[in-house]
Amino acid sequence: MKRLYQVSQVAELAGVSVRTLHHYDAIGLLAPSARSPAGYRLYDDDDLLRLQQVVIGRELGLSLEDIRRSLDDPGFDRRAQLRTRVHRTTAMVDAIDRALALVQETDPMNIDMKQLFDGFDPEQHEDEARERWGGTDAYAASKRRTRSYSRADWERLHAEQAAVYADAAAALAAGTAADADAAMAIAERHRLSIDRWFYPCSHAMHRGLADMYEADERFAANIDKHGAGLTAYLAAAIRANAAKAQGTG
Numbered sequence: 001m002k003r004l005y006q007v008s009q010v011a012e013l014a015g016v017s018v019r020t021l022h023h024y025d026a027i028g029l030l031a032p033s034a035r036s037p038a039g040y041r042l043y044d045d046d047d048l049l050r051l052q053q054v055v056i057g058r059e060l061g062l063s064l065e066d067i068r069r070s071l072d073d074p075g076f077d078r079r080a081q082l083r084t085r086v087h088r089t090t091a092m093v094d095a096i097d098r099a100l101a102l103v104q105e106t107d108p109m110n111i112d113m114k115q116l117f118d119g120f121d122p123e124q125h126e127d128e129a130r131e132r133w134g135g136t137d138a139y140a141a142s143k144r145r146t147r148s149y150s151r152a153d154w155e156r157l158h159a160e161q162a163a164v165y166a167d168a169a170a171a172l173a174a175g176t177a178a179d180a181d182a183a184m185a186i187a188e189r190h191r192l193s194i195d196r197w198f199y200p201c202s203h204a205m206h207r208g209l210a211d212m213y214e215a216d217e218r219f220a221a222n223i224d225k226h227g228a229g230l231t232a233y234l235a236a237a238i239r240a241n242a243a244k245a246q247g248t249g
Contacts, residue, residue: 002044010043014051023215029068030054058217141199157197164190168234169227178236187237203242210235
């Protein structure tokens with residue numbers, strides 16, 4: 001008889017969120033093998049093995065579609081994908097070593113600056129973004145706007161976003177409730193930053209982004225760099241701000 005695990009147990013075992021497991025189920029990447037009489041998701045050992053492969057794929061930077069193909073398509077060359085990722089990671093490590101050498105180098109002319117960026121692909125998630133949102137007005141607007149951004153534009157954008165995350169982390173550390181006016185004001189700044197730099201971002205769309213931040217470990221990892229637990233806090237503030245703006249709070 002196979003062992004069965006509830007979704008909370010799987011989340012704890014794998015180190016992923018329950019919301020992430022719900023998302024994987026919704027997109028057909030990892031469906032539970034059974035349901036309890038009350039309708040709750042139940043996973044067996046085979047499901048955990050599949051989840052392990054999903055987690056490995058995410059650690060390697062594969063898109064969800066590439067992971068699905070690697071698991072479900074007999075013709076998918078997983079080894080080739082892994083070799084590509086290994087080569088890119090090795091190149092990135094070498095680039096970091098060159099950066100360290102540059103810091104210590106008395107004559108910077110000895111360093112080929114182009115090599116500092118070997119292995120880094122700023123558009124590594126482009127295919128996944130196109131797959132998710134390619135047919136939307138938001139995707140088109142974002143591509144149109146960012147295409148013309150200068151280095152100074154990107155620096156201003158990153159500084160603005162870093163300030164939002166820093167203020168959100170400070171509010172979290174201070175014990176400010178996510179639905180307090182101060183926290184919702186930070187969430188509104190976050191929404192307006194997206195609206196200004198990327199695409200028109202309504203409160204409803206912003207709420208959808210909050211769901212995605214919590215469901216996708218990559219977003220959560222980037223946000224949580226600014227403070228432990230910041231993803232969940234910011235997502236809650238975004239939802240509270242959206243509810244207030246739409247008159248449902």
